[in-house]
Amino acid sequence: MSGSRSAKDFFRPLAVGAPTPLTEIPARPSRAIHFFDPSNPKMAAKVPDMVGTVDVLLGNLEDAIKADNKVAAREGLVEIAKKTEFGATQLWTRINALDSPWALDDLTTLVPAIGDKLDVVMVPKVQGAEDIHYVDRLLAQLEAKAGLDRPILVHAILETARGMANVEEICGASPRMQGVSLGPADLAADRRMKTTRVGGGHPGYLVREDPPSENGVANIEATRATFQQDLWHYTIARMVDACAMHGIYPYYGPFGDIADVIACEDQFRNAYLLGCVGAWSLHPKQIAIANKVFSPSVEDVAHARRVVAAMGDGTGAVMLDGKMEDDASLKQCLVMVELAEQLAAIDPELKQAYEGITA
Numbered sequence: 345m346s347g348s349r350s351a352k353d354f355f356r357p358l359a360v361g362a363p364t365p366l367t368e369i370p371a372r373p374s375r376a377i378h379f380f381d382p383s384n385p386k387m388a389a390k391v392p393d394m395v396g397t398v399d400v401l402l403g404n405l406e407d408a409i410k411a412d413n414k415v416a417a418r419e420g421l422v423e424i425a426k427k428t429e430f431g432a433t434q435l436w437t438r439i440n441a442l443d444s445p446w447a448l449d450d451l452t453t454l455v456p457a458i459g460d461k462l463d464v465v466m467v468p469k470v471q472g473a474e475d476i477h478y479v480d481r482l483l484a485q486l487e488a489k490a491g492l493d494r495p496i497l498v499h500a501i502l503e504t505a506r507g508m509a510n511v512e513e514i515c516g517a518s519p520r521m522q523g524v525s526l527g528p529a530d531l532a533a534d535r536r537m538k539t540t541r542v543g544g545g546h547p548g549y550l551v552r553e554d555p556p557s558e559n560g561v562a563n564i565e566a567t568r569a570t571f572q573q574d575l576w577h578y579t580i581a582r583m584v585d586a587c588a589m590h591g592i593y594p595y596y597g598p599f600g601d602i603a604d605v606i607a608c609e610d611q612f613r614n615a616y617l618l619g620c621v622g623a624w625s626l627h628p629k630q631i632a633i634a635n636k637v638f639s640p641s642v643e644d645v646a647h648a649r650r651v652v653a654a655m656g657d658g659t660g661a662v663m664l665d666g667k668m669e670d671d672a673s674l675k676q677c678l679v680m681v682e683l684a685e686q687l688a689a690i691d692p693e694l695k696q697a698y699e700g701i702t703a
């Protein structure tokens with residue numbers, strides 16, 4: 345719990361009259377977190393029609409919003425939130441960095457105006473638990489003043505080397521912590537990585553097959569296969585562990601090569617397999633990719649249900665299709681089945697696909 349509040353106070357409100365913190369973060373589907381610029385009239389106009397087609401709509405106030413448009417973006421988000429009924433779609437925002445000239449006004453404007461509609465506030469460039477503590481207290485004061493009856497949750501972007509080193513304490517810094525996303529572009533810059541991309545791989549980051557040997561001499565000039573490696577494996581895996589340890593949710597972040605829908609799907613799937621629950625969508629065409637990747641396949645759900653059925657009371661070991669199944673493989677299958685149930689509850693097409701399966 346990061347050396348801050350004692351255990352007995354951890355779930356107490358941080359301001360008199362603020363809503364009681366949640367003891368568990370609800371598992372709401374959030375396969376795609378779709379970013380829009382509320383100061384861009386064309387994008388803003390599309391938002392009401394996107395409700396119901398995406399799990400999360402996020403009004404972005406930080407990077408990618410021109411400095412001259414910061415106030416317009418904030419006001420645009422207030423207007424959109426007030427006039428839109430979001431139903432099962434969540435509304436999130438990404439506020440400006442805490443050391444910027446805009447972050448304070450972002451929070452003091454948004455919470456009184458649309459705090460009842462905002463599910464999650466994403467905080468960029470989080471360095472340590474102190475950043476979350478600051479936002480935590482400020483949100484509590486603003487919620488109390490606005491008379492809100494449920495706490496707004498907080499999501500941190502992992503995009504500095506120090507934030508990465510402190511990821512465990514960040515995840516456990518407040519009961520408001522909902523999840524963490526990878527911010528590959530800022531993180532690469534802060535780490536002084538030699539890439540110039542927003543997420544994804546790099547052809548130079550590879551391993552090469554050993555050279556063939558001729559008469560005991562290695563022929564290094566021979567053609568040898570190379571295999572591109574995942575630049576983000578360590579970071580995502582560590583983020584997943586930190587989130588799982590604290591009962592919150594990990595997300596892959598943005599994939600900047602909008603045209604390369606194939607590599608985007610690969611990157612999202614790597615994150616899905618490692619334990620992430622969603623990714624960001626920067627362009628409408630990335631929503632379908634995230635929805636596909638972060639929904640278990642019908643085949644995986646069918647297999648998981650067969651294992652659950654075969655395992656009876658959940659103990660012991662059985663053989664299924666030549667493979668051993670036991671308590672631990674059952675637990676993996678239950679993760680799959682539970683996710684399928686959550687998604688079926690909000691996605692009629694998936695519901696139909698999953699219901700068509702017989703165990």
Ligand SMILES: CC(C)(COP(=O)(O)OP(=O)(O)OC[C@H]1O[C@@H](n2cnc3c(N)ncnc32)[C@H](O)[C@@H]1OP(=O)(O)O)[C@@H](O)C(=O)NCCC(=O)NCCSC(=O)C[C@](C)(O)C(=O)O
Pocket residue numbers: 378379380381386387390404407408501503526527528529530531542597598602625626627628
């Ligand atoms: C990439 C851009 C410039 C291409 O925008 P475009 O207009 O050139 O694209 P288009 O293909 O021509 O767009 C087609 C239509 O879709 C609309 N459209 C396009 N995008 C959206 C959208 N997101 N939501 C809703 N509508 C959208 C667009 O307005 C247009 O409408 P039209 O048919 O009426 O003319 C544009 O899609 C965009 O600005 N996307 C959001 C970018 C963003 O939010 N970036 C910040 C997150 S990544 C990040 O911050 C890094 C991180 C984590 O911090 C770190 O790693 O460090």
Ligand SMILES: [Mg+2]
Pocket residue numbers: 407468503527529530
């Ligand atoms: Mg960034």
